[in-house]
Amino acid sequence: MMRAGGTGESTPDETDQALEFMAAQVTIFAGDDMLGGSVSAVKDKFPEALRIFASMLRAPRFDPSRLEVERARVQEEIRRRWDDPGEIADLNFPRLVYGAASPWARLSSAESVGRIRRDDLAEFHRRYIHPNNAVMGIAGDFDGKAMKKLLEETFRGWTQAKVTPPPIPKVKDDFQAGVYVVARPFSQSHVEIGHLGAGRFDPDKFAIKILNFILGEGGFTSRLVKEVRSTRGLAYSVRGGVGLGTDRGLFEISCSTKTASTVEAIDLIRRILRQMREEGPTEQEVKEAKEASINSFVFSVDGTVNFMGSFLYYDFYNYPPDFLRTYRDNLARVTREQVLQAARKRLDPDRMVILVVGNATSFDRPLQSLGLGEPRPLTLDQEPAALPAAR
Numbered sequence: 001m002m003r004a005g006g007t008g009e010s011t012p013d014e015t016d017q018a019l020e021f022m023a024a025q026v027t028i029f030a031g032d033d034m035l036g037g038s039v040s041a042v043k044d045k046f047p048e049a050l051r052i053f054a055s056m057l058r059a060p061r062f063d064p065s066r067l068e069v070e071r072a073r074v075q076e077e078i079r080r081r082w083d084d085p086g087e088i089a090d091l092n093f094p095r096l097v098y099g100a101a102s103p104w105a106r107l108s109s110a111e112s113v114g115r116i117r118r119d120d121l122a123e124f125h126r127r128y129i130h131p132n133n134a135v136m137g138i139a140g141d142f143d144g145k146a147m148k149k150l151l152e153e154t155f156r157g158w159t160q161a162k163v164t165p166p167p168i169p170k171v172k173d174d175f176q177a178g179v180y181v182v183a184r185p186f187s188q189s190h191v192e193i194g195h196l197g198a199g200r201f202d203p204d205k206f207a208i209k210i211l212n213f214i215l216g217e218g219g220f221t222s223r224l225v226k227e228v229r230s231t232r233g234l235a236y237s238v239r240g241g242v243g244l245g246t247d248r249g250l251f252e253i254s255c256s257t258k259t260a261s262t263v264e265a266i267d268l269i270r271r272i273l274r275q276m277r278e279e280g281p282t283e284q285e286v287k288e289a290k291e292a293s294i295n296s297f298v299f300s301v302d303g304t305v306n307f308m309g310s311f312l313y314y315d316f317y318n319y320p321p322d323f324l325r326t327y328r329d330n331l332a333r334v335t336r337e338q339v340l341q342a343a344r345k346r347l348d349p350d351r352m353v354i355l356v357v358g359n360a361t362s363f364d365r366p367l368q369s370l371g372l373g374e375p376r377p378l379t380l381d382q383e384p385a386a387l388p389a390a391r
Contacts, residue, residue, distance in 0.1 A: 012063045015052060024049035026056070032104065033246050034316060035128075043141060047150055054154045057129060062121045075110045082380050085190035085357040086256060088182055092378060093192040096353045097175045097250060103168055104247070132160040137312045139304040171196065171248040175353060179367050179375040182357040188236070189262040189358030190255070193269055195348060197242045197249030200317060205244060206330045207342040212241030213289040214281045214339070215272075216253060221288065223272055228255065234265040242346045246317075251346060259362040266354060266370060273349045280340030294328050 010018070019026055024041035026049070037057070041049035081087050094105035138147055173196055198208060216224040216239045229235045236256040243249030253273075257265040281289075301307045301324065314323050360367065360375070367375045 010061075012061065012066050015056075018052060019049065022049055024052075026053055028056075046140075046142075047154075050150065050154055054158075058155075058158050060121075060125060062118045062125075064118055067116075067118055067121070071113055071116065074108070074113050078108060078110050078113065085184060085186050085188065086254070088184070088357045088380065089190045089192045089254070089355055092180075092182065092380075093194070093252065093353065093355050094250060096180060096355060097194070097196060098171060099175070102171065104171065104245070128163055128165075130161045130163055131155065131158050133163040135312050135316050137308040139308040168247070171245075173248075177351045177353055177372075179354045179356065179370060179372050180378050181360055181367065181375045182355070182378045182380060183360060184357055185359050186357070187259060189257055189259050189356055189363075191257065191262065191266055191269075191357075192252060192254055192355040193266065193352055194240070194250055194252040195352050197251040198244050198346060199248060200244050200246060200319075202244060204338070204342045204345065207334050207338040208242050208244065208346060209293060209331065210286060210289045210334050211276075211281075211339050211342050211346070213293055214285045215276055215343075216240040218289060218292065221292070223276065224253065224269065227272055228265060228268055232268060234258075234261045234268060238265075238269070242342075259359055260364050262356060262358060262363045263365050263367060263369060266356075270349050270352075270370075273347050277343045277347045277349060280343055281336060283336050286334065286336045286339055290331055290334060294331050297327055297331070 022041055022045040024039065024045060026037070026039050028037040029035070037053070039046075039049050039053035081091065091107060095102075095107070098105040100106075136151075138151070175195065177195070198205070202208065212218075214223060216222045219225060220230065222239070224238045224240070228238045234257055238253070238255040240251075240253035242251045253269055255265055255269060301310050307324075310324060320326075354370070354372065355378075356367065356375075
């Protein structure tokens with residue numbers, strides 16, 4: 001359970017104790033382009049837990065002592081993030097594709113987190129946390145009329161306000177392809193390969209879903225896992241696909257491998273991508289991918305809570321009202337030719353960012369042998385804006 005920040009009428013400790021006494025769970029989270037939260041409690045304690053949750057939404061205390069504890073936790077995470085090759089790659093790959101100044105790639109620093117004050121949080125709340133800028137759902141064992149009355153009573157007086165999201169520049173497809181290296185004396189390498197992906201409402205999104213499953217998101221049945229890990233033994237883990245973002249997602253393949261097989265693994269991944277783009281999947285691969293994707297979708301919306309979560313997600317992002325209802329049929333209609341066309345449109349093996357985190361002196365052969373030009377070093381002791389921006 002996430003520790004509550006307290007409301008205007010009670011201290012953080014009092015709020016925590018009240019929720020713990022009720023065995024209630026409250027979660028608040030923030031993503032790249034949305035905030036969310038949930039409250040869960042046994043039936044007879046739910047009204048009280050809901051009132052606490054509503055108070056946290058409407059009048060958060062932003063207790064200074066809790067702010068300092070959270071600031072210290074985040075700053076410690078920032079200080080330690082350069083110790084793991086996978087995290088180094090995950091944090092820096094978007095900056096190479098989107099550009100270091102893009103909000104989709106921006107990195108916080110210990111200094112920037114240190115500048116956040118309570119007034120900043122209060123101002124953010126004043127600007128964005130309003131009922132007309134949110135969607136809410138309730139799932140469980142309750143009477144509909146009684147729950148509606150409880151919600152009206154609990155949130156009465158929460159006024160609407162004009163909400164103006166900050167301007168976000170459109171993603172530009174002008175990244176600088178090539179090989180980038182973060183030198184680290186690790187015994188293994190982490191590699192990120194890819195370029196820009198697609199938007200949420202791309203007309204090929206169902207074909208892309210099947211493409212991703214076949215390419216790198218279908219577990220041990222995917223081509224990347226079968227070829228790079230199982231058959232050749234070149235990776236501890238490998239996965240990826242074409243991401244669908246609010247503007248443009250990322251096409252991203254992630255691979256962890258032994259230092260001595262780094263370049264061989266990159267070469268093999270590139271060959272698999274090229275083969276998928278030129279030849280496409282087999283009919284059997286498409287058939288199996290559709291069946292598995294449809295089955296996993298059914299399980300993801302099984303039960304009222306799971307269904308509600310999915311419904312709210314798609315409603316928040318303004319998907320068509322019948323998106324969930326027609327999802328399985330849309331997947332079932334995907335053809336091999338559509339997947340092939342999606343691969344040819346969305347995969348570009350000749351124009352990719354390849355980011356390698358590891359010890360280049362121990363690689364199986366020089367990165368120059370990939371034929372993609374001289375590798376460009378990235379240093380991590382600089383502010384985010386100091387890394388190479390896309391040009």
